[in-house]
Amino acid sequence: MEDEPTAGPPGEVALTLEQALDLLATLEDARDILIGSDHLSVLAQVEDQIQRLSRRLGFDQGGSDAI
DSSP states (O other): OOOOOOSSOOSOOOOOHHHHHHHHHHHHHHHHHHHHHTOHHHHHHHHHHHHHHHHHTTOTTOSTTOO
16 A cells, blocks of 8 residues: 555655755745836745745845845
């Protein structure tokens, strides 16, 4: 008998540092596109995820991208 898929998302996701940095770069690029297109509600959601990931990676000390 094969394992049946569970409903819902996994409780935890592990990324390598390289994967996390790639994801962060992609999210930042999406944010920049949304800033240019004036879709503020979507931008707020993306920005929140960028901040969360940045903090988890230890990049919350400030710098040019600091909010």
